[in-house]
Amino acid sequence: QSALTQPPSASGSPGQSVTISCTGTSSDVGHYDYVSWYQQYPGKAPTLIIYGVNKRPSGVPDRFSGSKSGNTASLTVSGLQAEDEADYYCSSYGGNQDVVFGGGTKLTVL
Amino acid sequence: QVLLQESGPRLVKPSETLSLTCTVSGAYSSETTQYWCWIRQPAGKGLEWIGRLDPSGSTSYLSSLKSRVTISLDTSKNQLSLNLRSVTAADTAIYYCARGRRNGDYFDFWGQGTLATVSS
Secondary structure (H helix, E strand, C coil), rough: CCCECCCCCEEEECCEEEEEEEEEECCCCCCCCCCEEEECCCCCCCCCEEECEEEEECCCCCCCCEEHHHHHEEEEEECHHHHHHHHEEEEEECCCCEEEECCCCCECCC | CCEEEEECCCCCCCCCCCCEEEEEEECCCCCEEEEEEEECCCCCCCEEEEEECCCCCCEEECCCCCCEEEEECCCCCCEEEEEEECHHHHHCCCEEEEEEECCCCCEEEEEEECEEECCC
């Protein structure tokens, strides 16, 4: 399995919306609605913010939303806040009981 | 609330075996929609899925590590284990244990991670 492709960086000003893409293949992202997104602060473990393409766990602000089209999934952060500055990783079920991650995107709040 | 806590030697010599333990609490062992896995992250790099252990006892591993890795569970101690044999410097990373959920294959609870360094 090859890693999913994410842009290394993204940025936006407070209050704006930012979208981070996650591109896979027809064998993973394009085949299963099993895309998840994780937020990771420096020195901390990742935390789940989106699963099943567009579902939010309890406690995750509705400013975070997910979508998918073909082989590309997207995470949108609306109403950007300073606390959203972090690394974001996507993942997808890859078939054969395995999971593949994206390379990560560093989100900067300007 | 599910809690996971990794532990194990922080320094391992090249060619030796990295052995880590993850103590799990707050999870029902009978829960069939959960499974356990290990994920690692080299310094300054992205996440890499290592493998999983299903409630049935079946395992799946990253193909590039399959010949060197074993994941097991001691239900009497609620401890998940990772053994990675013949390590090299490329195996130096923060190792996380996490709970995976079926019907989505997402990881909803993570340990805090433990840094394992391979060096002579």
